[in-house]
Amino acid sequence: MQGNRVIGEAAIRAGCRFYAGYPITPQNELTEYMADNMRRTKDGTFIQAESEIAAINMVLGAAAAGARAMTSSSSPGISLKQEGISSLAADELPAVIVNIMRGGPGLGNILPSQGDYFQATRGGGHGDYRTIVLAPASVQELADLTMDAFDLADRYRNPVLILADGMMGQMSEPVEFSEPAPRQYPECYVLNGRGKGKSKFIRGLILDAIRMEEHNWKLYRKYQVITQKEVRFETFWTDDAEILIVAYGTAARIAKGAIKRSREMGIPVGLIRPITLWPFPMEVIRSFAERVDNFLVFEMNTGQMVEDVQLALGGIGKVQFYGRPGGVIPTPAELAKVIAHHARKK
Amino acid sequence: MKKVFSRPKSLKNTAFHYCGGCGHSIAHRLIAESIDELDIQDRIIGVPPAGCAVIAYNYFDIDMLESPHGRGCAVATGIKRVLPDRVVFSYQGDGDLAAIGTAETFHAANRGENITVIFINNAVYGMTGGQMAPTTLLGQVSTTTPPGRSALLDGHPVHFSEILGQLPGTMYIERCAVNTPANIMKAKKAVKKAFQYQMDNVGFSLIEILSQCPTNWKMSPLESCQWVNEVLMKEFPLGIIKDSKR
Numbered sequence: 001m002q003g004n005r006v007i008g009e010a011a012i013r014a015g016c017r018f019y020a021g022y023p024i025t026p027q028n029e030l031t032e033y034m035a036d037n038m039r040r041t042k043d044g045t046f047i048q049a050e051s052e053i054a055a056i057n058m059v060l061g062a063a064a065a066g067a068r069a070m071t072s073s074s075s076p077g078i079s080l081k082q083e084g085i086s087s088l089a090a091d092e093l094p095a096v097i098v099n100i101m102r103g104g105p106g107l108g109n110i111l112p113s114q115g116d117y118f119q120a121t122r123g124g125g126h127g128d129y130r131t132i133v134l135a136p137a138s139v140q141e142l143a144d145l146t147m148d149a150f151d152l153a154d155r156y157r158n159p160v161l162i163l164a165d166g167m168m169g170q171m172s173e174p175v176e177f178s179e180p181a182p183r184q185y186p187e188c189y190v191l192n193g194r195g196k197g198k199s200k201f202i203r204g205l206i207l208d209a210i211r212m213e214e215h216n217w218k219l220y221r222k223y224q225v226i227t228q229k230e231v232r233f234e235t236f237w238t239d240d241a242e243i244l245i246v247a248y249g250t251a252a253r254i255a256k257g258a259i260k261r262s263r264e265m266g267i268p269v270g271l272i273r274p275i276t277l278w279p280f281p282m283e284v285i286r287s288f289a290e291r292v293d294n295f296l297v298f299e300m301n302t303g304q305m306v307e308d309v310q311l312a313l314g315g316i317g318k319v320q321f322y323g324r325p326g327g328v329i330p331t332p333a334e335l336a337k338v339i340a341h342h343a344r345k346k
Numbered sequence: 347m348k349k350v351f352s353r354p355k356s357l358k359n360t361a362f363h364y365c366g367g368c369g370h371s372i373a374h375r376l377i378a379e380s381i382d383e384l385d386i387q388d389r390i391i392g393v394p395p396a397g398c399a400v401i402a403y404n405y406f407d408i409d410m411l412e413s414p415h416g417r418g419c420a421v422a423t424g425i426k427r428v429l430p431d432r433v434v435f436s437y438q439g440d441g442d443l444a445a446i447g448t449a450e451t452f453h454a455a456n457r458g459e460n461i462t463v464i465f466i467n468n469a470v471y472g473m474t475g476g477q478m479a480p481t482t483l484l485g486q487v488s489t490t491t492p493p494g495r496s497a498l499l500d501g502h503p504v505h506f507s508e509i510l511g512q513l514p515g516t517m518y519i520e521r522c523a524v525n526t527p528a529n530i531m532k533a534k535k536a537v538k539k540a541f542q543y544q545m546d547n548v549g550f551s552l553i554e555i556l557s558q559c560p561t562n563w564k565m566s567p568l569e570s571c572q573w574v575n576e577v578l579m580k581e582f583p584l585g586i587i588k589d590s591k592r
C-alpha cells in the first residue's frame with residue numbers, strides 16, 4: 001500500500017473524523033484517500049479547502065468541537081499553515097498535521113527532501129511553542145506513528161506533526177494496521193455549547209503580560225514533560241560501532257544500506273535514528289559519546305539536525321556532516337564512500 | 347412593579363470596554379436578545395474575530411472559540427461540520443471579513459455552510475487605530491489614507507454582501523444599521539431571522555451591520571449616527587440583498 005494512502009487509512013482507523021486539505025504534490029493521494037474513505041464513517045467530514053490557511057483553521061474549529069482532526073500538505077503549504085498551528089498550540093488543542101516534505105526553499109520542487117527540520121522542530125510559526133514531531137522511516141511506521149500521533153495530540157492537547165518526505169509518501173510497502181486504543185479525551189475540553197453548565201471559551205489572546213507569561217510557562221512545563229516522556233529512537237548496529245551515523249526518515253533507510261556495505265568492508269559503523277525529532281533524543285546521543293567520539297550526521301538538506309547533535313554532545317567528540325539538499329536522493333553506495341572516507345580520516 | 351427591560355440572559359454581567367457611541371455594544375445586545383428569544387443559549391457557539399470584538403467571550407455567556415484574524419468562517423465551518431445540531435456564528439469586522447479573510451468568507455458562503463455571519467462594517471480598522479478598511483469610502487480620511495481614500499491608489503470600497511449575494515450557496519443576506527431606534531429594531535429582526543434560518547437548515551446567512559466608530563471617525567456619538575445616515579448609507583444602502591425563502 002502506498003505511504004500517502006496508509007496515513008489516510010491509519011487516521012480513519014484511529015478515529016479521525018475531520019479532514020481538510022488542499023492539493024499539493026507529493027501528498028495528493030492522502031487528500032484523495034480521505035475524500036474517498038471518510039464517507040465510510042457515518043460521522044466523518046472531508047472538505048477540500050480553498051487554501052492551506054482555511055484547511056488548518058477548519059481543523060482548529062473541528063478540534064475545539066471535539067473531533068479527531070487532521071490536515072496534510074507539503075513544505076510550501078505547511079508554511080501557510082503555521083498561523084493555525086501556532087493557534088492550536090496556544091489554545092492547547094489536539095490536531096495532527098502531516099508534512100510530506102519536498103525540495104525548497106520557495107516553491108522548490110516536488111522531490112523528497114528534509115529541508116523543513118528547523119521549521120518543524122522549532123514550533124514553525126510565531127510565538128514560544130513546540131509541536132511533537134514524528135519522523136517515520138517505513139510505510140509500516142507511517143501507519144503506526146499516524147495512530148500514535150492522535151493519542152499524543154490528545155494526551156498533551158498539542159498539535160503533532162508527522163514529518164515525512166516525498167519518498168515516504170510515494171513508496172509502497174506491505175503494512176499491518178494495529179487495533180487503536182479507545183480515545184481518551186476529557187469532555188471538559190470540548191466546546192459544544194454550554195448546555196446546562198457554565199459557558200466556556202478557548203482563546204490565545206491574553207492581553208495582560210503577567211497572565212500571558214503564566215500561560216507561556218504553563219506550555220513550557222508541558223513541553224518539559226513531553227521531553228522527559230516521549231523521546232523515541234532506534235539504534236542499528238551500535239554495539240561495537242566506532243563511528244555513529246545520526247539520520248532520520250528516508251536518510252536513515254539509506255544509512256542502513258550504507259552501513260551494511262561498510263560493515264562488509266570491515267568498518268565498524270552504526271546508526272542512531274531519532275523517531276521523535278522533537279523531543280530530540282539528546283540524552284541518548286550524549287550517552288553514546290561516552291564510548292564513541294566519531295559522529296556523522298546525514299541529512300537530505302544542508303545541515304539542520306546536525307545542530308541538535310552538536311547541542312546534545314556539547315563539544316565532546318567529533319561531529320561531521322554529509323548532506324544532499326534540493327530533492328537529490330543519495331544512494332547507499334554514495335554514503336558508504338563517505339563513511340569510508342570518514343573512517344580513514346579518523 | 348413590572349420589569350420591562352433588563353440585560354439579556356446571554357450577556358454576562360460585565361461592562362463593555364467599547365468606546366462611547368460604538369456600535370459593537372448594540373450589536374452584541376441584539377445577538378444576545380435573539381439567542382434568548384430563540385432559547386438557544388445552551389447550544390450556540392460563537393467565533394469572535396481579531397479586532398475590537400476580540401474579547402467578545404468576556405461579554406457573551408455562551409461557548410466561544412477565538413479565531414485567527416480573518417479565519418472566522420473557516421473555524422465556524424470546522425465547528426458546524428462536527429456539531430451540525432448546534433447553532434454557529436462568526437462575528438467579524440470589515441477588515442477581518444473583507445480583506446484578510448476574503449477567501450475564507452467567500453468560500454464558506456460558496457459551499458453554503460449552514461452558519462451565520464455577523465459582519466460589522468464601520469468603514470475603518472478600529473482596534474489598530476483607524477487605518478483604511480476595504481469598506482472605507484472614497485475620500486474618507488484614515489491614518490493610512492491621510493489625504494482621503496483615492497480610487498486610483500487605494501481602490502474602491504468593497505461591497506462584500508452584494509458579492510456574496512451572487513453566489514448560489516448563500517440563502518439570506520441583509521444590510522442593517524444601529525444608528526437609530528428604528529434601524530436597531532430592524533437589525534434585531536434580521537439577526538434573529540438569520541439564526542432561525544440556520545436552525546431550519548436553510549443555509550448560509552450574513553447580516554451586515556453598519557456600525558458607528560466615533561473614536562476613529564473623530565466625531566461625537568451623535569455626529570457619527572448622523573454620518574451613518576447621511577454618508578455611509580449612500581454607499582452601502584440598507585435592505586435585504588438576498589432572501590431565498592421570500
